Amino acid sequence: MTSHAIEIRGLTFSYEALGFELSIPHLSIPEGKHVAIVGPSGCGKTTLAYLIAGIHVPSGGNVEIGGRSVTDMTDEARRNFRISHIGFIFQEFELLEYLRVEENIVLPYLVNASLGLDKAVYERARSLAESVGIGDKLHRYPGELSQGEKQRLAICRALITDPRIIMADEPTGNLDAGNTDAIMELIRNQARRRDATFVMITHEHNLLDRFDHVIDLAKDGRRDTV
Amino acid sequence: MTRLLLLTWRYMAFNKIKSAIMVVCLTITLFLPIAVHVMIRHYEDDLMARAERTPLIVGAKGNRYDLVLKSLYFTSENPESITMAEGNAVSDSGRAKAIPLHICFTARQRPIVGTSLDYFEFRGLDVVAGTLPLQLGDVVLGHDVARTLNLGVGDTILTDQTSLYDIGAVYPLKMHITGVLAAAGSPDDHAVFVDIKTAWIIEGIGHGHIDLTKTSDDAVILSRKDGEVVGNAAMVEYTEITAANITSFHFHGSMDDFPVTSVIVLPDSAKSATVLKGRYSMSPTEQMLVPLRVIEELMGIVFQVKRFFDANFALICLATLLFMSLVVMLSLRIRKREMETMFRIGCSRLTVFRLQVEELCIVLLISLAIAGVLSGLLLWYAPQLVSVM
Structure with missing residues (x-):
């Protein structure tokens, strides 16, 4: 029997002020699969990603990650669970400009005391940076990096905790075609190497053939089961 | 260095000018009242001591x-x-x-x-x-x-x-x-x-001046009468007292x-x-x-003026406080996205707040340290400064 990395049941969420409502009766993503979530702007792709990651809490229903209900956790438990199980890559990179590359990579360890920070973490950060091609820029600031390098740095930060799930919210949205390809392959390879589940939100349909499954929120994604 | 302290320190070091302005503002606010107090105290002591010694x-x-x-x-x-x-x-x-x-x-x-x-x-x-x-x-x-x-x-x-x-x-x-x-x-x-x-x-x-009774230079003599000699404007007075002319x-x-x-x-x-x-x-x-009474009276006026200074400093403190609040509010607004990123990564809202508080505490500590050192130096040099003034 296939075990599910992510399982959603009867999920509802709304932004009352915006009149927005998201409803996912059932959605499950098996472990190790690469899944794309697509849909037009405003259909709730990012919201769904945030619900899965436990950044948002649903108003109804349940989100399970690796068999554990994220919805039922306390705020602190949810944060600690997220930081150690889910690596998030943002569209705008969201790097801290005042930290060097190396410190940006270990940021999850700097902001959450539940993760033990030791030399091994810095060693892993250096190794990750090497593997994505920014090993020689560890002491630079994000402002001194190109767009592609910034996204590689953001990927390193998402992977530093060795998460079981890698989530990416339009990670190639700010990149040119060459960089898009490279970054896509980089994330997929890293996910494959870790046997991690990869969930990516995108509106770039030319990338979809690289995924095991595609959930189209606009069409029938709200009831979809992979 | 703890993790949050490292983050705070890195932020302050990266934003040197902003941090420096905050430190300078706080240092001045802390140091000025101390400086005025010390200087007035020394000035008073100095004035009083001399007045006391002059009956x-x-x-x-x-x-x-x-x-x-x-x-x-x-x-x-x-x-x-x-x-x-x-x-x-x-x-x-x-x-x-x-x-x-x-x-x-x-x-x-x-x-x-x-x-x-x-x-x-x-x-x-x-x-x-x-x-x-x-x-x-x-x-x-x-x-x-x-x-x-x-x-x-x-x-x-x-x-x-x-x-x-x-x-x-x-x-x-x-x-x-x-x-x-x-x-x-x-x-x-x-x-x-x-x-x-x-x-x-x-x-x-x-x-x-030259002895008019003995000079042969009539150009400097206005009149001679019964042994009394009157010099005129041409007679030059000595502009230096020397061993040779001191007796004149x-x-x-x-x-x-x-x-x-x-x-x-x-x-x-x-x-x-x-x-x-x-x-x-x-x-x-x-x-x-009695000089002491007069100086006491004078210092009474000085201290009355000092009260105005104190009120002025209270306003400066208030203005600085408001300025700092503004800086913090603007900083929070500028850093909202950064704080949101930290939260999304897995940082608690409380930790985010602590980062801000730590930044303020570090600024305050640095300002206190500088104000302390300046006050120490002022105490040390106050006597010389007062005597120069």
Whole structure:
């Protein structure tokens, strides 16, 4: 029997002020699969990603990650669970400009005391940076990096905790075609190497053939089961 | 270094200018009231100490503050002068010692204090080089005057011209420096001392010139009659007192009538002081003052002004507080996205808040440390600073 990395049941969420409502009766993503979530702007792709990651809490229903209900956790438990199980890559990179590359990579360890920070973490950060091609820029600031390098740095930060799930919210949205390809392959390879589940939100349909499954929120994604 | 402290420190180091502005603002806010308090306290101590050591002063009726400030600190406007007879009257009373002071002129912008040798003993002033002014034309420099003008024993110093456009005015007198006083940490360090007779010569009451009864130069003679010789305007008065011409210096009139700024009175007992004060209380032209009372009165005004300063500082503190709040609010707005990223990664809202608090605490600690060091330095150098002021 296939075990599910992510399982959603009867999920509802709304932004009352915006009149927005998201409803996912059932959605499950098996472990190790690469899944794309697509849909037009405003259909709730990012919201769904945030619900899965436990950044948002649903108003109804349940989100399970690796068999554990994220919805039922306390705020602190949810944060600690997220930081150690889910690596998030943002569209705008969201790097801290005042930290060097190396410190940006270990940021999850700097902001959450539940993760033990030791030399091994810095060693892993250096190794990750090497593997994505920014090993020689560890002491630079994000402002001194190109767009592609910034996204590689953001990927390193998402992977530093060795998460079981890698989530990416339009990670190639700010990149040119060459960089898009490279970054896509980089994330997929890293996910494959870790046997991690990869969930990516995108509106770039030319990338979809690289995924095991595609959930189209606009069409029938709200009831979809992979 | 803890993780959050590292983050805070990195943020502050990256935003150096913002951090520096916050530190400077807080440091000034913390240090200024301390500095004003320390300086006023030292200034008060300095003023009071000198006033306490000066029991009584006799001078012309008029502004009490001018008289005391001039007599003790050689500052302020020249008060009306009195005659030397007043000093002599005090001495002749047998109840006190009188030290005349003539403080009307300057030499290279430093006050010239014409007095007697008793003044040096009374103020406990010793020379570190040379001797006290023993004869006409001798001058002794206060320690700071000698240091700042780079003058010493054997050098000369000219009195300043009182009126540049009065061709009839007395010429500046070239005086010989015979001594330099040891540092006293008082206004004496900033003054130039001469014998009171030299002061009168500077004023033009005494002068020296060629002996008209012996000169063969008729161009300087206005008239000769019955052995009495009158010189004319062509006769040149000496502008320097030397060993060769010192005997030609003389005064016209009685010394009792010569002016002095004031007379320091050193009564031999409290009773004598009371008697002397009683005498002068009825004088229509002179007054006898207790400098301590006058300075206390003056400090009362200073402290009243300080209250305004205190109110001003309270407003500055409030303004700084508001400024800091504004900086923090703007900083929070600018950093909102960064804080949101931290939260999305897995940082608690409380931790995000702690980052802000830590930043403020570090700024406050640095400001406190700098203000502390500055206050320490100020305490150390306050006596010198007050004496310079």
